Amino acid sequence: MTTPLDALVSALHDAASYNAAAEAPPEAVVWCDANREFEPLLPALRERLPELLTYGEFDAATRTGPAVWLRAAVAGAVPAVVIPEESTPILYLPGVARETLKGADDCPALLQPLVWFTVAGTVFGHINGKDWTLRGFLASERGPLKLSIADDNATRTALSHASLRFCTRPVEELRGQRWNADQLNALLAPDLAADMLDWIDGAFTELGDPARFAAFANIAEKQLKFDPRKLSPQDATRRLAKREGRWAEVWTRFAASTGFEKVVTYLSLEEPGTLFEHQDSYPRLNARGETDLRQKLLGLAELSPETAKARISELEAKHAWRRETVWARRGEAPLAQALAFIAKIAAAETLPSHDGKALAEAYVAAGADVDWAAMRALAVAPRELDREAVAAALRAVYLPWMDQGALALQELIRVGKVKLAAPPKAGPGATTILFVDGLRMDLARELVRRLEDEGVKVSLSWMWSGFPTVTATCKPMVSPVASLLSGPPTTSDVLPLSPEGKPATKPVLFKLMEAQGWETDRALLPDAKLWAETGRFDEEGHALGARLAERLSAGVRDAVDRILQLVRAGRSLHIVTDHGWLLMPGGLPHAALDVGLVEPNGKRTRCALVKAKAQTSYLQVPWSWSPEVSVATATGARSFYSGYEYAHGGVSPQECILPVLRVASDGAQRSVTITQTRWEGLRLRVEVTGGADLRVDLRLGSETSGLSLIKGDRVLDEHGRTSFLVSDEHEREAACLVVLDDDGRVLAHRTLMVGED
Template sequence: MASISDKLMESVRSSAAYNANVQVAPACILWPDGDRQWEPVVPRLLQELPELCVLGDYDPAQRTGPAIWLRVVIADKAEDTKLPSDRKPILYLPGVRRQDLRAVENCPDHLKPLAELQYRGVIWSQMNAKDWTILAFLQSRQGGLGLDVAADNEAKRAMRLALFRLLDERLELLDGKHLDKDYFNKLLTSGDPIREVLQWIDDPAGFRDKCDENAWRAFGEICKSQLKLSPERDGELEAAGRLAEKAPPWDSVWERFAEAPSRYPNIPQQIRKTAPPKPKGLFDDLSGWPQWNDGQEEALRGELTSLSELTPEQARSKVLALNKSHGERRSQVWASLGMSPLAVATEHLAGLAQVTSDSIAAGTAEDMLAAYQASAWRADDRLLRSLEAVQTDSDLNAVETALRALYLPWATEAAHHLQKVVSADGYPGKSATDLVADDSEAGVCYLFIDGLRLDLAKRLAEKLEEKSLTVSASVGWSALPSVTSTAKPAVTPVRRLIQGADANKDFTPEVAASGKSLQGGYQLQKLLEEQGWQKLSKTENGDSSGRGWCEMGDIDHEGHERGWKLARHIDLLLNEAVERAQQLLAAGWKQIRIVTDHGWLLMPGGLPKTPLAASLSENKWGRCAALKPGASTDEQLFPWFWNPSQCFALAEGVSCYREGVQYAHGGLSLQECVTMSLVVAGGAAFRSVRIVSVEWKQLRCKVELAEPVDGVTVDIRTHAANPATSQVAAKKQFTSKAACSVVMQDEDLEGHEVWVVLLDDDGALLAQQSTIVAEDN
């Protein structure tokens, strides 16, 4: 398709056409341009028209010079400039009109050498003998392009500014279009004026620097035309204020900003430099100003802080009302920028208020477990999510006050009742004598996650199911006391080989056969290996035809280390667990059993403290204590899981033996003692796809499966989970055969480790195996 530039050059050159029977060939083509309209594109035309010369200062390298030099050039006498012999010279004359040459007696001295060329040459002009303007050339149907072009002054101005880019427009695509100021202005912009307005408000100096003069003028014309604002006269702060007002025509600009506000990080601060209008009525919308949102957050902060003066029932009622009045702000732009943390937290506090309105301090321990598993666990989940929303100390203090008003009385009441029924009826969890031998078949791998509380286990199950994995869950009771040293051995596949002798201050059992303590973990690892269990690191996949034990995602360590800030890291820890389960399944393991030892309690500001004299205890942990032999105390005593003849003390309710402890476990509460185990398996593809061999012949890699699986794709990557690191010339699919080969592209990777990965139709990992490129050569 021909461009306007093509048609322009064709028109200029065709003006030299003549009838050889009656005419002499013209010496040159004169292009007068009194208003210098075409001058901005002459540098470009000099590249495309080798026969073009320009009247001006002497610069032969740019084919520019005075009139006398032009005469020398067209006479082919200039040593410094030679024009093509098969083209008629074109002389562009900026600032010169046709009539300037015709009035020879009045012709300026600097033009006189060219005057006689009007007779020996031809002039590129309209049919009416007028000089070609840009508008005339675009509009005219006689020698021009015959386009529909607006003729108002604003359109003419925009047209001249956009001339350079206008030349590239395809003529066929302009047929039937009305070319007005907006069309020409958009040629100088990205074609997305709203985005450019936002970029300008966000970074005025940077935006101005990246625009040439024409583009900046075009941008200004668009702002005037579409938004009734002049960037030069009104400035970016006036624009920021109008943006915040969201009134037409700025409502569309606000909508674009609200779609992706993080792209314009400075706009909130720009709006802050403007003053919101004074409210005229109850329904005035001031939500476009971050100052308004700040005020709403401050008011909410005060309301939440005042909950300390209310009863739990009153606090619940008030939180529900606050959630209703501030709920709309969660859908506004400031929330997406993290500037409405309390509005976000209040949604979770409202959920907490609803859950805690129903007491679970009733019935037997099993009744309480059923209620907790069914819905009451959501109170713990809402507590974590409300803490996850806040960052500053002032916001934390407000949420902390709400949690102490809503959650703490509810959890305390439940813990007191559970301790009462357990004291009367006994602990419902199994004892060491009830443990049975592990009957795991080959292909089962345990994944132990320390501190995977029930609410987190449910969150983890959802994440696993989102990856199309099959998940089944079972709920039980942790070993007492609910600390790692006691409870972890009870969930291992070698639990029947462990016993408890005399209770020690660390609540640690021992290997039954040798009497060696499990303190430190070495003896437990040794025991697992002696029984045929592979101890896998966080990155090892092991032999999936055997049985495995893997540990990761130490939530308990993070809780002790970070306190309430654990809430911010929960999803990261759970995502790592999901990825690890996928890796193990992809490596061929048939089933992943996710187990944990205990849960925990969390309360910003610290759990309530209960006193215990140091003279009575050998070791005083957060929620449990080993008492000295013969010590007399009013504390409730409970039997040790590994040796019921040995007892220890547990803090009452949700209290702690230490001051200011935010995260603790070891006591008797639903949060600490109710645990959930997950059994994870893949779909049919996961169960059946297994790599049995990888062979190299130079850069060709042959992959063989245990059995043919149609539709499975093989790829080679430097990072197994990242598709962008693929190194093959083309991925291949297995069909009816169990073997398939692919070719590496990068010879430099020879001798380096890569990953052979198998993928399903959706690109999900089915299996993976590391290999060394060309190792078999």
């Protein structure tokens, strides 16, 4: 690959050539540059020409000095300057024309020590005896390159600014077109949208990079009808918001980013002049929308459920557009985001109440998504001010829906149409059981979605829980040793007993499992029986209350990781849980229960051990481990203790309809596809389907084994996305984007051109 810089180096070497049979070797090559046009190339030339010396103020690092110093350096009298053997010193004289040196009588005294070299050396220049100009060297028919470059003041100015970038391009790329000011400016400032945003944001200034700024200003003036040398960033922001002409491209770039905070500040000072302007350009309108929506959601607390549903529908019609704006993507419209989930809850159908199976199947198919919508509404609005508004909406429409479902299931149990689970009489057929604590059906459905995104084949079914829906009762029921346990005729802790009569606490359960040949931590052999546990949903729910909603997504992600680890080790999984739970910000409604009716320490949030022969209106259901023990459940979605946002132990679809998942060991082949690559200047944005938590690297050349062009690989986020910058040193060169697993294996790859889509 030959560049104009290569040609310039060769020409300087050729200037030192001579006929050894008839001439003495030149003492130096004198390179005059009256207009300093080659000066931007000096740093690159110094790296390649150690014999290059420069006239000017003394600077040892750049081998620069006055004429006397240059004369001494050429003579070898300056120890710090070492001219390579068989090389001829090159004296670059910026601001000096050859006529100045050759006119000895008129030559300034400070330059006179160099006059000798016009006789004893050779002068670098055009064959016509004149000094090379930059354009002349590049375009002259009698020069080495013969490129086509316009000869006007604007082009000459642009060439001076873009000289280094231009002269380091391959000559083959530069030929075949006529270069003018616009093309040269674009070469130096190729990304007008990014430069404009950086300028408004204060990251790009004329002082910091005069040459690039000049090119940018010329392009902006021509393409955007905006001159940053005369107008302010606020003026630019006003045009940005209106998105007229090519300003729309600048807006698109801004909308795709999450930075440019000063641009946001400038936009916040603007308002639309008419209703026909882009309303989504203005953060003030979004902020007003959030304030209005907050007040309206808070007002739902005073309405009946049906009126609240109608009001939510109206709010959704008014505010839905804000979810598609740049402000929503920047996290500035949390209530508009939450409203989408609240609207789904408001539109939810009541669960069937005539049949238990119909109720359960409807809950699995659609009801669990209502629960997930409630959790997402809370998660997307974490600020306390917004949470209060979301909580008011959930209490207006989600709490009545949840209460109706609980009442329906309780009635079905009361009349004998639903029988909750009893302990199994035989051991499980599975050899690997993964217990996920508190895996409610909505979390299980989200878990399935994420596993399928990872290329895992998983089946989801359901089963009734035991009762009461607490860990002490229900976890032993799904353990592989459940058939060995029994229930006593009386209990205060609702724990079954081991064959030795010990309460089935976790240590006792684990010891019993190990006695039956089950590993309870990690199995060394893939065919060994394994009981594994993951998940902290129940633990965090008791600790965090409604704030659990903010932790659910991360908890599901952790469960996915554990499942993938086991399945990729060759195991087929049977995934179970103990119970679900209810969650309501502000606390579940209170169900009064006289303490005198309850056994000592027998009262919990959603269930209670009622004394024998005690009279109570609450539904009493036999304990799963012993029909001699009856346990009362709080009516509907209520709690025996007030103020509890998170609770379980009672009867409701959320607590009693448990997910059962099965994953085959051959279902773990991960499908990884590079679905999108997009260059924004020299920043590459990448999206990989099935790529969550994998790594990507960009490697030089079209092969997957090339050198990395980025400092360390990048980890893809949970959506399979990342971005990174690439040095302009490799612009327009071929590169291979690779997706890697933790062992460095290439799972997918794509060949790209750096900086070009």
